[in-house]
Amino acid sequence: xxxxxxxxxxxAPYVFILPFLLTxxxxxxxxxxxxxxxxxxxVLKDKWVGAKNYQRLLTDKIFFKAIFHSVRYMIGTLxxxxxxxxxxxxxxxxxxxxxxxxxxxxxxxxxxxxxxxAGIIFRLMFGELDSSLANRVLxxxxxxxxxxxxxxxxxxxxxxxxxxxxxxxxNILYFTAGLQSISTELFEAASIDGANxxxxxxxxxFPLLKPTTIYVVTISxxxxxxxxxxxxxxxxxxxxxxxxxxxIVGYLYRQGIEKRALGYACAVGLVLLIIIMFxxxxxxxxxxxxxxxxx
Amino acid sequence: MKRKLLSVILGLTLMISTLSGCSSKSTxxxxxxxxxxxxxxxxxxSAVGTTEMEVQGxxxxxxxVWTFIALHQEFYTKMAxxxxxxxxxxxxxxxxxxxxxxxxxxxxxxxxxxxxxxxxVVDIEVSKFxxxxxxxxxxxxxxxxxxPYKESVVQARLNLYSKDGKFYGLPTHxxxxxxxxxxxxxxxxxxxxxxxxxxxxxKAAGVKYFEATGKYFATVETSAxxxxxxxxxxxxxxYLDADGNLAVNNDKMVEVLTYIKGxxxxxxxxxxxxxxxxxxxxxxxxxxxxxxxxxxxxWQTSRFVNYMADIKGKVGIAPTPVWSTxxxxxxxxxxxxxxxxxxxxxxxxxxxxxxxxxxxxSPEANxxxxxxxxxxxxxxxxxxDTTLTQNPDNQFVQYFKNYPFDTLNAIKDNIGGLSSQxxxxxxxxxxxxxxxxxNNIFENGMDIKEALxxxxxxxxxxxx
Numbered sequence: 001x002x003x004x005x006x007x008x009x010x011x012a013p014y015v016f017i018l019p020f021l022l023t024x025x026x027x028x029x030x031x032x033x034x035x036x037x038x039x040x041x042x043v044l045k046d047k048w049v050g051a052k053n054y055q056r057l058l059t060d061k062i063f064f065k066a067i068f069h070s071v072r073y074m075i076g077t078l079x080x081x082x083x084x085x086x087x088x089x090x091x092x093x094x095x096x097x098x099x100x101x102x103x104x105x106x107x108x109x110x111x112x113x114x115x116x117x118a119g120i121i122f123r124l125m126f127g128e129l130d131s132s133l134a135n136r137v138l139x140x141x142x143x144x145x146x147x148x149x150x151x152x153x154x155x156x157x158x159x160x161x162x163x164x165x166x167x168x169x170x171n172i173l174y175f176t177a178g179l180q181s182i183s184t185e186l187f188e189a190a191s192i193d194g195a196n197x198x199x200x201x202x203x204x205x206f207p208l209l210k211p212t213t214i215y216v217v218t219i220s221x222x223x224x225x226x227x228x229x230x231x232x233x234x235x236x237x238x239x240x241x242x243x244x245x246x247x248i249v250g251y252l253y254r255q256g257i258e259k260r261a262l263g264y265a266c267a268v269g270l271v272l273l274i275i276i277m278f279x280x281x282x283x284x285x286x287x288x289x290x291x292x293x294x295x
Numbered sequence: 296m297k298r299k300l301l302s303v304i305l306g307l308t309l310m311i312s313t314l315s316g317c318s319s320k321s322t323x324x325x326x327x328x329x330x331x332x333x334x335x336x337x338x339x340x341s342a343v344g345t346t347e348m349e350v351q352g353x354x355x356x357x358x359x360v361w362t363f364i365a366l367h368q369e370f371y372t373k374m375a376x377x378x379x380x381x382x383x384x385x386x387x388x389x390x391x392x393x394x395x396x397x398x399x400x401x402x403x404x405x406x407x408x409x410x411x412x413x414x415x416v417v418d419i420e421v422s423k424f425x426x427x428x429x430x431x432x433x434x435x436x437x438x439x440x441x442x443p444y445k446e447s448v449v450q451a452r453l454n455l456y457s458k459d460g461k462f463y464g465l466p467t468h469x470x471x472x473x474x475x476x477x478x479x480x481x482x483x484x485x486x487x488x489x490x491x492x493x494x495x496x497x498k499a500a501g502v503k504y505f506e507a508t509g510k511y512f513a514t515v516e517t518s519a520x521x522x523x524x525x526x527x528x529x530x531x532x533x534y535l536d537a538d539g540n541l542a543v544n545n546d547k548m549v550e551v552l553t554y555i556k557g558x559x560x561x562x563x564x565x566x567x568x569x570x571x572x573x574x575x576x577x578x579x580x581x582x583x584x585x586x587x588x589x590x591x592x593x594w595q596t597s598r599f600v601n602y603m604a605d606i607k608g609k610v611g612i613a614p615t616p617v618w619s620t621x622x623x624x625x626x627x628x629x630x631x632x633x634x635x636x637x638x639x640x641x642x643x644x645x646x647x648x649x650x651x652x653x654x655x656x657s658p659e660a661n662x663x664x665x666x667x668x669x670x671x672x673x674x675x676x677x678x679x680d681t682t683l684t685q686n687p688d689n690q691f692v693q694y695f696k697n698y699p700f701d702t703l704n705a706i707k708d709n710i711g712g713l714s715s716q717x718x719x720x721x722x723x724x725x726x727x728x729x730x731x732x733x734n735n736i737f738e739n740g741m742d743i744k745e746a747l748x749x750x751x752x753x754x755x756x757x758x759x
Contacts, residue, residue: 056756056757127576129568240730241517241731243731
């Protein structure tokens with residue numbers, strides 16, 4: 001009986017996916033359902049308030065500001081962190097490149113640092129004092145020092161720079177792995193036919209990297225929209241002036257933890273979940289991941 | 296060979312990043328208090344850990360205490376030993392747990408909501424206090440144990456932790472707002488700070504100083520409201536209306552901010568790096584003599600001693616300016632603070648309340664508040680004890696040009712308070728002002744009324 005159960009071909013697959021299912025259930029489905037329930041409550045007063053939290057969201061200008069910042073940041077990271085790492089990976093993968101291992105390591109080192117430490121260093125670099133690094137650079141260029149972390153665009157720049165500094169190496173790693181799975185015969189055949197490096201990149205590397213690209217785009221969308229630590233550290237855990245560094249998760253933290261409005265924070269979190277799912281599903285449909293015959 | 300070197304570098308980077316990852320946490324708490332003005336940053340020490348007192352004898356009651364400033368542990372232990380000597384029949388043993396600022400307050404609210412795991416005694420930071428006096432109050436009414444000391448304790452500080460006439464917290468210090476003048480550089484510009492009595496004098500002195508030196512006289516705040524709130528209280532203004540409704544765009548507020556804007560427009564008053572005097576950037580600017588004056592709560596003394604060592608012996612403390620010297624308006628208001636509360640449901644709540652009242656309010660305890668912590672004690676009896684306040688061995692006495700308590704005694708009977716600070720809406724108001732409103736006005740040049748209206752709308756939306 002026992003043996004039969006374990007050796008059954010029908011049951012075996014379920015046994016194998018059971019660990020995933022269990023963790024998915026315990027750590028995703030249950031908390032999310034709980035979050036949905038909480039978003040209709042005033043947790044501190046422990047009573048049901050209907051859709052009040054959502055109504056408040058609709059009229060909350062700061063929340064829309066947070067969404068705007070998150071989306072802008074996501075787009076910025078997509079624009080910078082997909083094409084450039086792909087290009088760098090191709091360069092590193094090329095036979096002409098000397099010491100590719102060294103460069104890979106150099107690019108990858110920032111990913112090993114803690115965001116908390118990097119955030120502190122960047123905060124000092126973009127400090128208000130005239131002697132901060134960014135202001136020194138401005139002075140060298142003949143400009144006068146500015147308060148980097150006070151302005152909308154300048155702080156966006158600081159966040160993007162931190163992000164690129166930290167994640168370029170990781171994305172290079174993904175793309176290198178993708179490139180190395182492409183058969184070298186294709187490149188050889190192409191060069192015999194007279195294709196130059198650029199043509200090889202656009203006609204061979206780019207199309208065959210599609211699965212990797214889809215993966216990187218998907219996680220970048222998620223990571224961009226749910227960014228929190230970077231902005232938290234850049235403003236030292238304080239609220240940024242005029243909320244220039246506020247992101248959706250930052251707002252969730254502020255409402256849920258700082259102001260103890262957990263119900264409202266749950267509503268914010270659910271809206272974030274919906275936005276991420278929506279964008280990612282559209283993206284996956286557009287690039288054909290859901291089609292059966294692909295791959 | 297090269298590969299080895301590389302792996303060593305990578306290994307080192309990894310190690311450094313993990314190590315610094317641990318220690319950086321304390322920096323977070325350290326700064327957490329700057330926007331919501333807190334005492335958390337006062338000592339700069341936020342080590343996490345539990346210490347137990349050693350007490351001889353059989354009949355000893357154990358009392359659990361939560362703090363978020365490690366320095367308080369030392370102080371409580373010392374005073375509890377004192378208590379045990381005086382009350383051998385009611386000996387206590389304190390078990391003190393120090394946690395990070397946010398962590399501790401979150402744990403406390405969970406413990407009170409779930410009814411389990413709360414300590415006997417807890418330090419609650421002033422801006423978090425209103426959250427614990429709304430709804431069902433889990434804290435013990437301390438009116439009875441405060442009674443013996445009530446006469447000599449600054450009333451405004453007791454009110455800070457009260458609700459409906461009942462007191463729920465024991466204050467640590469007054470935090471009286473005073474003016475700190477860098478006398479040396481002012482004198483060089485021909486200014487005698489002792490002659491500055493009104494805000495108009497203050498402004499005129501600023502202009503004179505600026506013309507003489509080209510440097511900023513004092514700071515315009517964007518990330519705190521020490522001076523803004525003081526000026527507002529002196530005008531009889533508030534952040535709420537008489538019924539407790541939001542009214543941050545009221546006329547008196549407009550007047551105050553317009554006046555400060557006028558100061559900024561002279562060029563003599565600037566937004567200091569960091570947005571207020573109690574930040575790392577600002578310490579550096581003051582230390583270098585880039586600014587000459589700070590309007591700050593008294594506990595800024597500890598910052599001067601610790602972070603502005605270069606101007607030691609040059610700084611004088613004076614009462615803050617007022618609008619008019621004849622109308623009897625407040626000379627100062629209390630800023631920041633920590634209220635020690637007793638959990639009502641604790642098995643030893645009554646004894647804990649009695650002991651803590653002794654530890655926080657008795658004259659002998661308040662001497663130590665000055666000696667150990669450098670704060671202005673809430674029990675004003677000790678303010679006149681010159682062996683204490685003029686003790687030449689005291690580092691705070693050594694640092695300042697005049698005796699710090701001379702100023703405190705001068706304003707003693709005229710320390711006001713801001714009633715909106717005890718309202719549950721206060722943390723949000725404070726946050727909105729220190730991140731949005733003041734920045735809009737003093738950094739972005741937005742119209743004052745417009746900026747206030749916008750903040751009023753934001754806050755109304757939050758409390759709808």
